[in-house]
Amino acid sequence: MSVPEKLTTEQFATAFTDFITQMAGAAQQAAAPGAYVELLTDHFGVDPLSVDTVSQMFPWWRHADVDTALATVFPETTPKGLRYPQGSEVSFSELLTDRYQQFEQGALAYETMPVGFERRRRVITNGLWVAQFKGQPVAVLQTKNQSFGHAQSQLEIMCAEETIGDELSPELRRCMDLHSTLRGEYVTLAGSAFQDEGLSVQFHDRPRIREADVILPSGSLDRIRRHVLGLSEMKAQLREAGQHLKRGILLYGPPGTGKTHTVRHLIGGDSSTTVIVLTGPALGNIAMAAETARALQPALVVLEDCDLVAEDRDFGDGGRPLLFEILDTLDGLSEDADVAFVLTTNRAAVLEPALAQRPGRVDLAVEIPLPDHEGRLKLFTLYSQELSFSPQGLRDAADSTEGITASFAKEAIRRAVVNAAAEQRSAGDEDLRGAVAELLSDQDLLTTKLLASAQDWDTDGSEDFDEDLHGGLDE
Known part of the structure; x- marks a missing residue:
């Protein structure tokens, strides 16, 4: 019996691969059809x-x-x-x-x-x-x-x-x-398609905020409502006249002044509208959100705090700023799509260069400023409903709080009630005056910052304590 020549590693690997292939083929032929x-x-x-x-x-x-x-x-x-x-x-x-x-x-x-x-x-x-x-x-x-x-x-x-x-x-x-489960619903997209867990959808109860409860400068809410909701009501006439339905609106101003509160009012304005909210890492999925909104129109796409992604880079060649990707997506949607994009920012100056290089993406920019005296009085009145503060007590509070935000006014009312409850009595004007003074005092400087008063607001937007759309303080 002759002894075979010694095989090289490569020859052995080839022979073994052929053996396995032949065995697998034989097994498949022998097996009954599945x-x-x-x-x-x-x-x-x-x-x-x-x-x-x-x-x-x-x-x-x-x-x-x-x-x-x-x-x-x-x-x-x-x-x-x-x-x-x-x-x-x-x-x-x-x-x-x-x-x-x-x-x-x-x-x-x-x-x-x-x-x-x-x-x-x-x-x-x-x-x-x-x-x-x-x-x-x-x-x-x-x-x-x-x-x-x-x-x-x-x-x-x-x-x-x-x-x-x-x-x-x-x-x-x-x-x-x-028949989409998203049609006519209010949802947020969380996470990122580039993360292991991928994107997830969370459904929310649609908020119901009355026009009277949105405290903005005279005429501002009417302009916003007409642009976001009113155009949908006129879509037949606009299409017949060859005018575009797709629109974008930018709400800008200091934190805590009412941007998110205004958005929540818009979300509750039409129960037939599909609402998709993107925030944080999910902003990178604007193209997917826009495609979904187009399919489920009429739709409202909310892009919260766009300034936070102004310097972020996408995953394409050259790593363009992610904000440019967002604006290009807005531009790429068909003109007759009944889709409104609402962008919010605390730092409009950060967005200006991108908006200037991508004109036409945003049709309307509305400032949501710190409330004036009339606005502050309306805010204190709004948050004190069913409480025993006098009209003069509310005016005094408005007089002494120039430069504060809606969040501050709400916390002042709450603190007045808490302080009175600690003494087992109902809150009155003195409690409100005390709460306002307490919040404005040096001892409560950090709290005042958290509530975004004007004198402590960092103009570069680093103090971003705007409310979340789905809970927390109403702006």
Whole structure:
């Protein structure tokens, strides 16, 4: 018996690879066809591996819309469940070749998702829809894809006729938008698509703030309402006249003066409007938000504290300022889209260079200044409702608080009530005078700063204590 020559490392690796490939092929030929191969062969009448497929990805927060669209397009179809090891890649190719015999039919897997404020619904996580569309056989694989570090909703469509696939994809997208859980809702996008957890959507109860409770200089609120809400009411006339509906408005001024309070009033102004709020890292996802707003119009997109991203860089070539990306997205939306963009900032000077280089993105800029004497009196009156302060006591408070903000006025009323309650009595004018003096005193200098009084407001905007849209102090 002759002894074979010693193999080199490269020769051994090549031979071993060939051996493994041959063994895998033999095992696949020996194995009985999987249940899905038989199912789809019977459905299409041909080998399903010869049928073309098209994949579509959607943000995970739109998975409930994907689920609804499938049920709408295929009302007579009951999807089939998939069972496979956790972490496995799920696709028609993997499902049909099933090289490791890991897929089998089983019960549908569900996940509960938010579909509105304090509302949740069970949606299919992974399912196979074997159906008919316009009289032709189709199959749609609905899965949760986590291959990019965060969840995405994936659809893979299998159609024997290419024209059917070309019609099915837009029909599913149309149904997603028409029946979207986001339509007419007030939501915030949090996080970033570049973070592991990805973007998440949080639904909020729509605030109800009366016009009388928004204390601004005379005429300011009317201008803001007309630009944001009024144009939607006139959209038929504007479109007929060839005028654009898309609009942008900038609200600027010191922290605590009423910008966010004004935005909350606008959010509650029309319950049929879809509201999408971006703040912090989520501002980098303006393109996705704008696309969603266009699909779900009429819509309002709120970009809070845009000055905070004025110097941030995007992920494209050259690393342009993220603010330019925001302004370009506003410009890229079609002119007849009934979408209003509301930008807020404490530092208008930071935005001016970008706005100057991108003219036309913002149609109206409205200053929300520190309240004058009349405004301060209205604020003290507003926050003292059902309390026993006299008209003169409220005027005295307004007289002595030049340069303060709405946040300051609200805290002064609250502190007067707290001080009186500590002595087990109702608050009166003396308590209000004492609370105002206390907040303005040297001992409470930091509190005054936190409430953003004029004399302590850092003009570069570093003292940013503007209220959150969804709670905290009303400006």
